[in-house]
Amino acid sequence: MPHAIASDGVRLYYEETGSGRTVIFVHEFAGSHESWEPQMRHFGRRYRCVAFAARGYPPSDVPEQASSYSQAQAADDIAAVLDHLGEEKAHVVGLSMGGFATLHFGFRHPGKARSLCVGGCGYGAELDQRERFRGEADVIAAALKRDGMEAFADRYAYGPTRVQFENKDPRGFAEFRDMLSQHSALGSANTQLGVQKERPSLYELVDEMRALTVPTLIITGDEDWPCLLPSILMKQNIPSAALSVIPNSGHTINIEEPDEYNRLLGTFLAQVDSGRWPMRDPRSLAASITGMKP
Template identity: 70%
Template sequence: MPYATADDGVRLYYEEAGSGSPVVFVHEFAGDLRSWEPQLRQFARRHHCIAYNARGFEPSDVPEKPASYSQARAADDIAAILDHFGFASAHIVGLSMGGFATLHFGIRHHDRARSLCIGGCGYGAEPGQRDRFRAEADVISAAILAQGMAKFAETYAYGPSRVQFENKDPRGFAEFKRILGEHSSLGSANTQIGVQRERPSLYDLVAEMRRITVPTLILTGDEDWPCLQPGILMKQTIPNSALAVIPNAGHAINLEEPDAYNRLVGDFLAQVEAGRWPSRDPRAVSGSITGVKT
């Protein structure tokens, strides 16, 4: 099996396809690299695509202690993938937990991001939801260890921003739930404690996000309620960013609406590759509503 090695020795399993400029796909908590299959098949036609399993998601290594899992390590693990392939930079595409890792990669390794595509990013970020999200992470971790992943998946898969997927594509949803149930219980529980619960709120990262200058696409479904306001925050804060909202869609937008998702990401990558992604016009940032001085 092919592995890249993180700076702390943890091995990260990956798969690759295609040739061209590199694109690295970073999966969500409830998925793994298999969640990117609709994108690997599409974008490998023009790009060298790499998808990998985060630490804690077999066949990647599953460190035993939660201290081996953190938001910073998740971002640095992306850099480890680039190092393994000898890439100076790459397009980074992430969803949910992977979207947070993509954002933090842009903060920690801004010189190595050709572009950032941040999808479904924002769970627990709003100030009023912070304590609730942390408490839920504790409950989730305990439930995983007590029940095992197969039983846990029967509940977690039907979250309020995932039922849209089931309603549209029962077959695809069943595959998503099966994959979730196959994950390591220890790795998933540790990910909840080390990464999800402890990650900083986006609202505490405004200064850092303002320093991101690479082309950035922010994507969310309009029924992914916890990610709507954070998506607007990122759009307002990251200078060269665009926000696209997919209608009647929940959280797993790359699986739930693969055609719309692939079209948006494909257009974004094409503009970046052509050097045509726009910088924000300073005149668009004003304290005035209409531009008229009062």
């Protein structure tokens, strides 16, 4: 089984398919490397596609201490996978927890990023929701340690931004819930405590966003309520960013709406690779609403 080695020695399992420019897929908290199968099959026809399991998600290693998990480490783990592949740059595509890691990869390793696709990014970011989100991370970690993954999956899979997936595709949703139930309870609990709970708010990272010039696509579902305003925040402040909103959709957009997601991502990658992805025209930031000041 192929593994990359992180900076602290943790082994990160990955799968790859195809050839061409490299695209690395970074999964969400309730997903795994397997969550990207619709994208691996689609984009593997024209790219070298790599999906890896985050630390805490077997077949990757599961460090026993929460101190081995952090937002910075999650970003650096992407870089470790890229270095292991022998590539200088990659398109990096992440969802939710993976979207945060992708954004921070852009902050920490901009020279290694050909582009960034930041999906479903924003949970706990709004400043008035910070303590509530941190409290829920503690509740989730305790439930995982107490009740195990099977009981946790029965509750977490039916969250308010995931029921959209069940309504559209009961079979796909059942597969998602079953895969979630097989994750490591220890790894998931430590991820909640070390990564989710402790990551900085996006609203505290505006200066970093304004300095980011890597081509960036932000994608969210319009019923992924915790991500809507943070997505606008990123669009407003990252000068190389575009924002796409998928209608009538929740959080797991890459498997809930794979055709639309693949279309948006494919157009983005093609524009970047052809050198046609724009920076924001500074004239669009004029203080006037209409351009006709009184």
